[in-house]
Amino acid sequence: MHVLFVCNGNVCRSVIAERVTRAVAVEYGLTGLTAESAGTRALVGFPVEPLAAQTIAGLGADPDGFRARKLKPEMIDRADLVLTMTEQIRDQIAEMGFGVGARTFTLLEAHRIAKVTGAGAIATLHAARNDLSLVGRENISDPIGLSEAAYCEVGDRIAEALVPLLVALAPGEHTRPGQDQPGLVVGPDAPAAPLASFLAAQRIR
Template sequence: MFKIVLVCTGNTCRSPMAAALLTDLAAKAGLAGTILVDSAGIAAGRQPASAAAQSVMRQAGLNLDRHYSEQLSLAQLQSADLILTMTQAHKRAVAGMAPGMTDKIYTLAELAGQAGDVADPYGGSETEYRNCARQIQQLLLAAWGKIVTLAGKK
């Protein structure tokens, strides 16, 4: 099993949407039993996914209704094969929590061969969430070949 952890700030918007989208990609590729996807936040309490994130994912045929945010833990980082953050700031925070694991920590954009961060839609309109989900989907598709290659090496 190849374990991927997606990380954002509060684990109510970006990382749960990314986890749902990546889980769907893996399932459609017949890799649901090979790739395990999880998400967490660097400053998360126990909150449900935001209403807008739930709505946008429902429109995409995915479900965040049972998602509750989770605080990122060292154990989670240690058990991960790949850690994908939404921003450079998240990457630095995760690297600070997990010295010696920097070889498996990337921003989603980096893994996709692009620059920039995935902007936080928190508190924004449903359109902003939809645009965020679209950006995440595009980055995941661009990174998919690398993810499959990494998973195949495990």
Template sequence: MPPFSILHVCMGNICRSPMAERLLVVAARDLVGDKADELLLVHSTGTGRWHVGDRMDPSAARQVRARGGDPDTFRARQLAAEHIEASDLILTATGEQYEFVLGLDPAAADRTFVLGQFGRLLPRVDLSALPAAAPTPDSVYARGVALVSAAAAVRGGQEPLVGDDLDDPWGRGHAYFGRVADEIEETVRPLAAALLGV
């Protein structure tokens, strides 16, 4: 069984989604060390093709590095249907990108959320009802699939709220990027703990 796969999506894949990708990896490694790389597959893409092949925005990279992550191996990619199909949880930066994902693959609706929306829903999920956590790919996969299903059930038919969106920090200052990185961590750290049962 493959590792549980989380896809982060933003517009250009050089600011928000790569920060979310690498900060989720940091959160998971903080909990289980390098074992996290066997348990989770965390990746990101952008809806546009402007930056394909580019490195992370320098200000985004600075935030990732300051928080213990590695931005150096990152290269931007454009979202394609196969990325969605291969992902167990899809987290978009905004409601617009949420709609873009569903436009490519309507069947992904139950596993696609705006990042801030998922952060709001997560505290309402009964984690004790999920499959028991164990540091194996099979256990984390089963727990992750159940977590996504539970979050979708809690959401019901509720649409994302405007306040769920992550502001685009591109072209802004260091403090602006820091605030966006803080907002990302407010969701990815509880997500890592929920997935890994730590």
């Protein structure tokens, strides 16, 4: 499963999500799980914003070697799942091609639907979308210009929504090294994902 994360500048939120996804893939041995990120108004060529890089490292992921990229149609075409940081970006992307809307969600929207339905497939998320529409905003705010604590809060919010969603949807064996039990299936009473606990314990305060 290839996941595309999209925000505005592609130096904070979407990068955090991309690098956490890569850490999840390693932690759970999900060799079929890959990720990239882009921005609708990307600061092309810029590295990760320093406080975002610090947040990524604090979450147990690797911020190095990144350069911001502008969102392009071919990125959307190759993505199995597109997760945006805001509803506005989601709606913008959904109009960029036939069938794109069926695999494009805000991160918080996808997490909420999966939690309620126990969905294990992207198609199931989409099928339940209309029945589980929410009146209100499911956006993750841009922390640019804010404090270190604000970046930590955004990082935690992304990780808490993203980790269980990925483990539920990603192909492959949902097991951690040295463990035989299956990993998290997102559901109403699902326990916290092991990696989510790890990330929370490691985060920068």
